[in-house]
Amino acid sequence: MSDTEKIAAETRTEFGKGAARRIRRDNKIPAVIYGHGAEPLHVTLPGHQTMMALKHGGSNALLALDFDGTEHLALTKQVQVDPIKRQIEHIDFVTVIRGEKVTVDVAIHVVGDAAPDTLVVTENNTIQVEAEATHIPESIEVSVEKLPAGHQILAKDLVLPKGTTLAADEDLLIVNVTAQISAEALEAELEEAEAEAGIEHDVPDAEIADAQVEAAAEDAAIEADSAE
The missing domain is CATH 2.40.240.10 (Ribosomal Protein L25; Chain P)
Known part of the structure; x- marks a missing residue:
C-alpha cells in the first residue's frame, strides 16, 4: 500500500x-x-x-x-x-483527497515455477485498477506454480487486494504459459520467417572458399572417373 x-x-x-x-x-x-x-x-x-x-x-x-x-x-x-x-x-x-478513488497502473509480479518444459510469458507487465489514493497496492502478485502449457491468466483471474477493483478489460491476457521450444525448432522458425520476409544473409568468405574447394574436388573426381 x-x-x-x-x-x-x-x-x-x-x-x-x-x-x-x-x-x-x-x-x-x-x-x-x-x-x-x-x-x-x-x-x-x-x-x-x-x-x-x-x-x-x-x-x-x-x-x-x-x-x-x-x-x-x-x-x-x-x-x-x-x-x-x-x-x-x-x-x-x-x-x-483522502478517501478519493483513483485509477492507476499497478505492476504485475509473477511468482512460482510453472510445470517442466514450459515457458512463462508475461503479456502485460501492469494492470489498470481503481483504488483509494492512500491504499494503492505496490504490485499485484500472480502465481504460475505448476501451471501446465496452454494455461492462461486473464485480468479477471487476478486476486486483488481489498478495496481495489479492476479497471481494465476483464479478458485482458496477463500471463501465457506455453510449451518450451527447442533451440533447433526456434532456429527453424526464424529461418522460415526470414524466408517469407525475403531476408537473405551474406555468406561468410570462409564458407564460400570451403564451398569452392569442395566443388573443385568434386570436378576433379569426375574428370578422373571419365579418364579411366
Whole structure:
C-alpha cells in the first residue's frame, strides 16, 4: 500500500530550461501539481529526500507536499529522468483527497515455477485498477506454480487486494504459459520467417572458399572417373 511521505516544498516562480538547470544544480527537483480543476502549482522539491520517497513508494508514490503552510496530497504521475546521468529532471503530480478513488497502473509480479518444459510469458507487465489514493497496492502478485502449457491468466483471474477493483478489460491476457521450444525448432522458425520476409544473409568468405574447394574436388573426381 502507498505510504504518505512528507516533504517540505518551495513555491517556484522561475520557469524555463535555465531556471530548471539552476534548480537541479542546487540538488533540487522542479515539479508541477495538477488536478481538481485548480491552476497548476509549480514547486521545487529537495532532491535526495524526493528521490528516496519515489524509490520507496514506487511508480504510484503518494507524497504529502507541505508548502505555503498547506499540505497537498500528491500522487506521482510522471517522472522524467536524464537517460545518461540517471538524475530526476522533473516530476508531474496529480492532487488527490483522502478517501478519493483513483485509477492507476499497478505492476504485475509473477511468482512460482510453472510445470517442466514450459515457458512463462508475461503479456502485460501492469494492470489498470481503481483504488483509494492512500491504499494503492505496490504490485499485484500472480502465481504460475505448476501451471501446465496452454494455461492462461486473464485480468479477471487476478486476486486483488481489498478495496481495489479492476479497471481494465476483464479478458485482458496477463500471463501465457506455453510449451518450451527447442533451440533447433526456434532456429527453424526464424529461418522460415526470414524466408517469407525475403531476408537473405551474406555468406561468410570462409564458407564460400570451403564451398569452392569442395566443388573443385568434386570436378576433379569426375574428370578422373571419365579418364579411366
